[in-house]
Amino acid sequence: SQKIEQNSEALNIQEGKTATLTCNYTNYSPAYLQWYRQDPGRGPVFLLLIRENEKEKRKERLKVTFDTTLKQSLFHITASQPADSATYLCALDSTGGGNKLTFGTGTQLKVEL
Amino acid sequence: DVKVTQSSRYLVKRTGEKVFLECVQDMDHENMFWYRQDPGLGLRLIYFSYDVKMKEKGDIPEGYSVSREKKERFSLILESASTNQTSMYLCASSSPGGGPQETQYFGPGTRLLVL
Numbered sequence: 001s002q003k004i005e006q007n008s009e010a011l012n013i014q015e016g017k018t019a020t021l022t023c024n025y026t027n028y029s030p031a032y033l034q035w036y037r038q039d040p041g042r043g044p045v046f047l048l049l050i051r052e053n054e055k056e057k058r059k060e061r062l063k064v065t066f067d068t069t070l071k072q073s074l075f076h077i078t079a080s081q082p083a084d085s086a087t088y089l090c091a092l093d094s095t096g097g098g099n100k101l102t103f104g105t106g107t108q109l110k111v112e113l
Numbered sequence: 114d115v116k117v118t119q120s121s122r123y124l125v126k127r128t129g130e131k132v133f134l135e136c137v138q139d140m141d142h143e144n145m146f147w148y149r150q151d152p153g154l155g156l157r158l159i160y161f162s163y164d165v166k167m168k169e170k171g172d173i174p175e176g177y178s179v180s181r182e183k184k185e186r187f188s189l190i191l192e193s194a195s196t197n198q199t200s201m202y203l204c205a206s207s208s209p210g211g212g213p214q215e216t217q218y219f220g221p222g223t224r225l226l227v228l
Contacts, residue, residue: 043117043222044203089155101158103156106155
């Protein structure tokens with residue numbers, strides 16, 4: 001079955017640095033991969049989608065890469081700010097399609113002053 | 114802006130009670146989903162629906178049922194609540210097809226405590 005791995009340990013970085021989060025997957029070749037942000041006690045919010053034929057996608061300070069050979073996506077936040085502190089989830093389209101997603105457990109990011 | 118609302122933010126119920134969690138979306142989305150989220154386990158799909166009166170089981174449907182009588186409303190039912198159903202419940206909606214329509218829009222969540 002599909003398996004998605006995100007680093008369960010929190011990532012602590014200093015303000016202004018680039019945060020890099022990793023999403024690895026096995027037993028599947030997704031058509032696309034998405035990243036979501038989740039704040040405590042709230043629902044996830046969509047950030048970026050990258051398709052299997054795209055290597056990189058950018059949106060403001062966010063950048064996502066997708067390496068289908070390594071079965072890995074990297075999520076970068078440049079010039080990080082304390083307001084970027086949250087849990088970041090990656091999600092793959094599930095087998096069987098239909099817009100179902102399989103989510104990773106998320107990585108908590110803490111940006112310190 | 115897409116808006117997904119859930120009937121309650123916090124809910125406390127007794128073991129054996131029948132529990133209804135309601136979700137409403139205002140973007141005319143065909144797809145609706147119910148997840149539960151637990152520490153260390155992430156988001157797990159309980160049920161989903163592609164159309165009115167249509168439902169399909171997700172990964173953990175046991176102990177749950179759903180109802181979709183209208184396009185905008187998707188209800189999750191705990192037939193007889195148990196303590197292991199204490200969790201954060203999240204509803205989401207999406208529209209089929211290409212482009213950004215694959216993204217899911219989530220409600221604020223309902224934190225359910227079963228005593």
